[in-house]
Amino acid sequence: MRGSSSNNLWAAVRQLLGAAWREHRGKTVVAVTLMLAGAVAAPLTGLALKWLINAVVEGRTGAAVGAAVTLAGLAVAVLTFGHFAHVAHFELSDLITLRYDEELIALTNGSAGLELHERPEHADRITVLEQEVQQARASLQALLNTGSLILAAVVTGILLAMLNPVLILLPLASIPPLLAGRRAERAIDRATTATAEATRLALNLFRLTTTAAPAKELRLFRLQWEVRSRHGELWTDVTGRLWQAQVRATAVRAAGQLLFAAGYVAAVLLVVRQAIEGDRTVGDVVLVTVLAAQVNQQVVQAVALLQDLQRMAGTHRRLRELRAAADATAGDVPDTAVPDRLRLGLDLRGVSFAYDGGTPVLCDVDLHLPAGATVAIVGESGAGKSTLVKLLCGFYRPSAGEVAVDGVDLARMSLTDWRRRIAAGFQDFVRYELVAREAVGVGDLDRVSSTDAVQAALERAGSSDIVPALRDGLDTQLGKSYADGVELSGGQWQKLALGRALMREQPLLLVLDEPTSALDAEAEYALFERYTAQAARVAAKTGGITLIVSHRFSTVRMADMIVVVSDGRVVEAGDHATLMRSRGLYAELYGMQARAYR
Numbered sequence: 086m087r088g089s090s091s092n093n094l095w096a097a098v099r100q101l102l103g104a105a106w107r108e109h110r111g112k113t114v115v116a117v118t119l120m121l122a123g124a125v126a127a128p129l130t131g132l133a134l135k136w137l138i139n140a141v142v143e144g145r146t147g148a149a150v151g152a153a154v155t156l157a158g159l160a161v162a163v164l165t166f167g168h169f170a171h172v173a174h175f176e177l178s179d180l181i182t183l184r185y186d187e188e189l190i191a192l193t194n195g196s197a198g199l200e201l202h203e204r205p206e207h208a209d210r211i212t213v214l215e216q217e218v219q220q221a222r223a224s225l226q227a228l229l230n231t232g233s234l235i236l237a238a239v240v241t242g243i244l245l246a247m248l249n250p251v252l253i254l255l256p257l258a259s260i261p262p263l264l265a266g267r268r269a270e271r272a273i274d275r276a277t278t279a280t281a282e283a284t285r286l287a288l289n290l291f292r293l294t295t296t297a298a299p300a301k302e303l304r305l306f307r308l309q310w311e312v313r314s315r316h317g318e319l320w321t322d323v324t325g326r327l328w329q330a331q332v333r334a335t336a337v338r339a340a341g342q343l344l345f346a347a348g349y350v351a352a353v354l355l356v357v358r359q360a361i362e363g364d365r366t367v368g369d370v371v372l373v374t375v376l377a378a379q380v381n382q383q384v385v386q387a388v389a390l391l392q393d394l395q396r397m398a399g400t401h402r403r404l405r406e407l408r409a410a411a412d413a414t415a416g417d418v419p420d421t422a423v424p425d426r427l428r429l430g431l432d433l434r435g436v437s438f439a440y441d442g443g444t445p446v447l448c449d450v451d452l453h454l455p456a457g458a459t460v461a462i463v464g465e466s467g468a469g470k471s472t473l474v475k476l477l478c479g480f481y482r483p484s485a486g487e488v489a490v491d492g493v494d495l496a497r498m499s500l501t502d503w504r505r506r507i508a509a510g511f512q513d514f515v516r517y518e519l520v521a522r523e524a525v526g527v528g529d530l531d532r533v534s535s536t537d538a539v540q541a542a543l544e545r546a547g548s549s550d551i552v553p554a555l556r557d558g559l560d561t562q563l564g565k566s567y568a569d570g571v572e573l574s575g576g577q578w579q580k581l582a583l584g585r586a587l588m589r590e591q592p593l594l595l596v597l598d599e600p601t602s603a604l605d606a607e608a609e610y611a612l613f614e615r616y617t618a619q620a621a622r623v624a625a626k627t628g629g630i631t632l633i634v635s636h637r638f639s640t641v642r643m644a645d646m647i648v649v650v651s652d653g654r655v656v657e658a659g660d661h662a663t664l665m666r667s668r669g670l671y672a673e674l675y676g677m678q679a680r681a682y683r
């Protein structure tokens with residue numbers, strides 16, 4: 086996947102220029118023209134200086150005035166064109182940064198499944214990119230500077246060759262510092278990648294201590310100092326490793342610069358000797374001194390630019406890898422439509438699953454969920470209940486076996502279409518800091534602002550009592566990020582999440598994965614009674630399945646079918662009465678909970 090660095094560079098140059106051109110052609114043309122004109126003016130000042138000095142030495146007043154005016158004009162161009170160009174490309178860069186941000190958001194959320202999110206190398210890539218895309222301004226500037234530099238170097242080369250053809254070799258002296266610069270930058274890039282994981286961990290710890298949600302636990306468990314010291318250790322380690330890489334890179338660069346300096350001195354001495362012999366004028370000596378110094382500056386600039394360009398190439402390489410990783414998880418092209426209604430139901434056939442190549446979490450699961458049924462999944466913590474739900478939602482693909490919708494492998498259907506027919510409430514629901522109406526409405530984007538739809542969903546979820554409790558009803562801005570935002574209690578957030586889960590009226594699969602854990606057992610029971618009655622109505626129309634994950638057996642017993650999961654296997658399945666009669670794990674767990682409540 087990792088192409089050669091020059092390919093990366095070219096690809097990055099094409100992409101960045103293409104992006105600038107698409108954002109604003111006029112500004113791109115103005116920026117490029119001004120930068121190039123300013124760049125050519127620099128070596129020409131040496132020529133004007135030569136004319137001026139020769140005219141003064143020879144006593145030609147008119148020529149001296151003409152040369153002085155030209156010199157002044159060129160100096161103005163050198164000093165100002167770059168700034169004017171900057172005004173033009175400043176806005177372009179901001180627009181490009183915005184596009185990159187948008188792409189990063191799309192790429193990190195664009196994959197159909199969740200596997201990518203859980204790969205550490207993917208997370209590392211995103212951590213580095215989050216910081217790097219903010220540097221699009223520096224990248225575009227570096228690119229324009231590079232174009233200008235190449236043009237200035239060509240003009241300088243021609244002028245030097247006119248003085249003495251041997252001097253054309255002077256830019257060759259710039260090769261050692263160039264190579265050294267590349268090598269140094271690669272070392273820094275390697276160190277940045279190697280420290281990305283530690284940087285990400287340190288940032289996570291920083292967020293842990295500076296966001297409000299974990300504040301209670303941090304204080305209660307007196308974790309502040311522990312988190313602080315771990316954060317400190319990680320940063321010390323990261324900065325230490327980066328600093329070492331910087332020191333090595335600086336030494337390599339300095340060696341390259343020394344070689345160039347030797348070439349510079351030799352060039353000036355060559356023309357001085359010619360002038361002493363009478364073959365060259367005083368103006369020529371001044372010209373070579375100015376040009377050789379400019380070659381020196383050009384090299385220094387080139388080395389600095391090369392760092393920017395390589396960083397830019399690194400950014401684009403990471404973006405390409407991210408695109409490729411998102412494409413790789415895109416899955417097969419769907420060839421079967423998601424059915425309008427379920428006739429048979431959902432099946433797991435010989436399903437095994439392991440997260441990102443780890444130990445198996447589900448082993449050889451065969452399970453039939455009949456259309457129209459209310460199914461409860463029970464089992465101890467870590468048994469694999471949520472994983473089973475995630476496979477049914479298509480968040481992950483089974484490592485072996487298949488999930489079938491009405492007998493057809495889910496892998497053959499469009500996941501986007503399948504998700505449209507799923508309604509879900511999860512234990513780890515999101516606290517959307519939106520207006521209350523939208524925080525519920527996003528459960529069905531097509532009706533996100535429909536007050537009627539939102540109120541109906543809250544009603545179905547048994548959550549409509551939350552509306553009068555909100556300052557401005559459904560128009561209340563939620564969340565502490567806003568000055569006028571209202572913070573809700575855990576239970577209130579959960580009520581909104583339940584309403585959101587029930588926004589879709591005719592899902593083929595309604596998943597309730599412990600979304601009521603903040604409620605007491607009785608309230609949960611009452612809620613699920615409503616859900617099952619309602620699920621029965623939906624089931625009659627669409628054959629939809631309601632899937633409940635709960636630790637509360639009082640809730641679970643009302644399901645048509647109870648699936649008992651233990652150690653990644655389905656060990657029992659049937660209705661409450663059947664499972665109690667068979668005196669297996671379910672009966673044992675049920676008995677334990679019933680005794681605890683007595």
Ligand SMILES: Nc1ncnc2c1ncn2[C@@H]1O[C@H](COP(=O)(O)OP(=O)(O)OP(=O)(O)O)[C@@H](O)[C@H]1O
Pocket residue numbers: 203440446464465466467468469470471472473
């Ligand atoms: N994203 C993940 N990456 C790696 N392992 C995971 C991930 N999510 C869950 N696991 C592991 O898979 C196993 C099953 O987890 P799962 O969440 O399915 O259990 P569960 O039965 O729903 O548990 P609980 O009742 O506590 O919610 C556990 O060992 C857990 O550590």
